[in-house]
Amino acid sequence: MSVDFYACDNCGKTFPDCGRYYTCNCDCGRHWCSLECAEEEGYEIGEDKDEEDNTTCSFCRNESFEDCELLKFLLKKYKLTYTQVEKQYRETLK
Numbered sequence: 120m121s122v123d124f125y126a127c128d129n130c131g132k133t134f135p136d137c138g139r140y141y142t143c144n145c146d147c148g149r150h151w152c153s154l155e156c157a158e159e160e161g162y163e164i165g166e167d168k169d170e171e172d173n174t175t176c177s178f179c180r181n182e183s184f185e186d187c188e189l190l191k192f193l194l195k196k197y198k199l200t201y202t203q204v205e206k207q208y209r210e211t212l213k
Contacts, residue, residue: 129156145179 123136128149134140141157143149151157161177177183194201 125150125152127152127156129160132156142174143176143179144174145176147176147178149176149178 124133126133129151132152134152141151163175165173
């Protein structure tokens with residue numbers, strides 16, 4: 120039997136799967152090292168407070184978004200490619 124380690128999706132701290140941690144049970148699969156980190160990302164337990172399988176977070180509820188999702192949205196909206204933006208950004212560094 121082995122131990123897996125996760126990185127907290129909020130603070131980045133690593134923790135083992137054999138100890139106490141919090142996870143969202145929706146499609147996002149987010150993991151947090153503590154209840155405080157989970158609550159910062161909108162972790163909520165459903166109606167039945169004893170049912171920890173019924174949890175969601177602000178990402179599953181589409182209240183928060185990953186930076187990469189927002190970037191993809193903006194690239195499409197402004198009809199740019201990642202390479203074009205990268206080139207423009209590089210020019211600002213000169």
